[in-house]
Amino acid sequence: MYQNAFVIDGLEYCKADRSYFESLQKGGITAVHVTIVYHENARETLTRFAEWNRFFEDHNDIIIPVMSVNDIEVAKKTNKVGIFFGAQNCSPIDDEIGLVEVMRKQGLLIMQLTYNNQSLLASGCYEKNDSGVTNFGKQVISEMNRVGMIIDMSHSAEKSTLETIEISKKPICISHANPSFAVQALRNKSNDVLKSLINSNGFFGFSLYPFHLPNNINCSLDEFCQMIYKTADLLGNVENLGIGSDLCLGQPLSILEWMRNGKWSKKMNYGEGSKDNACWPDPLKWFASPADMINVYKGLIKCGFSESDADNIIGNNWFRFLQKNL
Amino acid sequence: MYQNAFVIDGLEYCKADRSYFESLQKGGITAVHVTIVYHENARETLTRFAEWNRFFEDHNDIIIPVMSVNDIEVAKKTNKVGIFFGAQNCSPIDDEIGLVEVMRKQGLLIMQLTYNNQSLLASGCYEKNDSGVTNFGKQVISEMNRVGMIIDMSHSAEKSTLETIEISKKPICISHANPSFAVQALRNKSNDVLKSLINSNGFFGFSLYPFHLPNNINCSLDEFCQMIYKTADLLGNVENLGIGSDLCLGQPLSILEWMRNGKWSKKMNYGEGSKDNACWPDPLKWFASPADMINVYKGLIKCGFSESDADNIIGNNWFRFLQKNL
Numbered sequence: 152m153y154q155n156a157f158v159i160d161g162l163e164y165c166k167a168d169r170s171y172f173e174s175l176q177k178g179g180i181t182a183v184h185v186t187i188v189y190h191e192n193a194r195e196t197l198t199r200f201a202e203w204n205r206f207f208e209d210h211n212d213i214i215i216p217v218m219s220v221n222d223i224e225v226a227k228k229t230n231k232v233g234i235f236f237g238a239q240n241c242s243p244i245d246d247e248i249g250l251v252e253v254m255r256k257q258g259l260l261i262m263q264l265t266y267n268n269q270s271l272l273a274s275g276c277y278e279k280n281d282s283g284v285t286n287f288g289k290q291v292i293s294e295m296n297r298v299g300m301i302i303d304m305s306h307s308a309e310k311s312t313l314e315t316i317e318i319s320k321k322p323i324c325i326s327h328a329n330p331s332f333a334v335q336a337l338r339n340k341s342n343d344v345l346k347s348l349i350n351s352n353g354f355f356g357f358s359l360y361p362f363h364l365p366n367n368i369n370c371s372l373d374e375f376c377q378m379i380y381k382t383a384d385l386l387g388n389v390e391n392l393g394i395g396s397d398l399c400l401g402q403p404l405s406i407l408e409w410m411r412n413g414k415w416s417k418k419m420n421y422g423e424g425s426k427d428n429a430c431w432p433d434p435l436k437w438f439a440s441p442a443d444m445i446n447v448y449k450g451l452i453k454c455g456f457s458e459s460d461a462d463n464i465i466g467n468n469w470f471r472f473l474q475k476n477l
Numbered sequence: 478m479y480q481n482a483f484v485i486d487g488l489e490y491c492k493a494d495r496s497y498f499e500s501l502q503k504g505g506i507t508a509v510h511v512t513i514v515y516h517e518n519a520r521e522t523l524t525r526f527a528e529w530n531r532f533f534e535d536h537n538d539i540i541i542p543v544m545s546v547n548d549i550e551v552a553k554k555t556n557k558v559g560i561f562f563g564a565q566n567c568s569p570i571d572d573e574i575g576l577v578e579v580m581r582k583q584g585l586l587i588m589q590l591t592y593n594n595q596s597l598l599a600s601g602c603y604e605k606n607d608s609g610v611t612n613f614g615k616q617v618i619s620e621m622n623r624v625g626m627i628i629d630m631s632h633s634a635e636k637s638t639l640e641t642i643e644i645s646k647k648p649i650c651i652s653h654a655n656p657s658f659a660v661q662a663l664r665n666k667s668n669d670v671l672k673s674l675i676n677s678n679g680f681f682g683f684s685l686y687p688f689h690l691p692n693n694i695n696c697s698l699d700e701f702c703q704m705i706y707k708t709a710d711l712l713g714n715v716e717n718l719g720i721g722s723d724l725c726l727g728q729p730l731s732i733l734e735w736m737r738n739g740k741w742s743k744k745m746n747y748g749e750g751s752k753d754n755a756c757w758p759d760p761l762k763w764f765a766s767p768a769d770m771i772n773v774y775k776g777l778i779k780c781g782f783s784e785s786d787a788d789n790i791i792g793n794n795w796f797r798f799l800q801k802n803l
Binding site: 193194197198200201202204205247248249250252253256257258 | 519520523527528531574575576578582583584
């Protein structure tokens, strides 16, 4: 039952303010994986943490920081929303292995090794050539395993992802993406990656970002849920699947441009959009706010999942994965 | 009894390596306030934390990090040495109020508002004019109170110190200095400061740095202990007194020069030394290593303190002060 499950969204990057926090609470969301940085370096990441500390101080009647799964249980019991942080790139550690532990202590629980392009650690999914995991990357994977920071390969290239799954001594996650069999997109994942991920007990979160969905902004709730059903069938697995909506509400176009171009490019890159379609995609009608997670839950049951499976996909699976790997 | 007391040194800045950690353990030191930075900014401070995390990883049979007094109790029970961190300047927070909490989470338990010169927060004891506590300083004091980071005014100017004692809602410390009545030195503290500090339940740690002692490098153990006895008598207080040795072993001259000049000066400043006496002072014969803390303990009893008072001054007082204010 939705009300009794841990409802966990495995990726959001919405404009943080009280109305956002209220919408999470009203939507019955137990916890959210919030992207705290995309391209910020170590020093800039401290400012992001400072900003969030202020949110926790000012809105402690609604949100609490998650440093371990115990805090998610507290959130559930007190009807608050737990926030746990991830970085979509490895920029917070600069070029220093020791900053993995420093950032973990600050509350960075998840980190992508790459964001679309080449990083110091591995290749992103937009690169023509895939370096695989670099020397520094191997060290960082081992250090992330040691300190309990979860590896996320949502935006990484194929070989880099497969190598990371093999090198990492702990299961990794792909917090927000979809299977390539449903939609061919650079960001989506091949059957090989999906199988390797799940066989190593890794976790897959399905994305609701229109560019990664069948029929884009016209994707129906049923099409979305059928994609999950087919994936579960293909993999013979439900317990390692969840949602990572990639919801980005209230962000101006300048943020999207910065996400796509950071500070590295003089040319405009449009990511999965194009020059004629440069803006944020329109939101899905059935998933236009965090509170619409209940629609996904109902859709899962309608398309054939049991209530227990729907409970697990809507968040209990995320909870158990975090419990094992943080 | 020395063996049963918490033996706590309220300030050291020795070259960190295994032999130093062993000397602390062999000397029966329960915990040490280690200076992690002098002039490092926020980003540089992260590297210092990363270096110490590595020490904790590599030497976890001897040292443990102290995030709360509970860790000091663990250190005592397991015969390890607890390390708790302080900054001798406010450089780790740059100009950002939010970095107080960020640094506290990283393990910075104590911070001086100034180091000899003017800072963004207050004046140091080497300044001709004393600004008192600045606008930013007032905000930082309040924030340090909120997050449980202890204010240290060891290197601060008189008015700045008196104002801080008044503004702070929690007791502050002067972790390492001596009374001016014993030795006139810019770094030592007037009777006014001592009384104001103790009356507000603040803490005073006596320094063993020769430049702050009666008779400098020739100071006898008895002279040192008599100074403590006279201070206790003057203040009518033993429970807020302890040791902050300022022991700086194994550091090259370049470190002393950096401590004195940071990056702000093109001229050489010699601190409490002089051009003809520019080097580290020779160590005291009876306090040449952390293990010599037992000499101080014996000296305290010889000069008239009860065993119980000596237990308290050698560390139980520090323990209780930290317990109340972290």
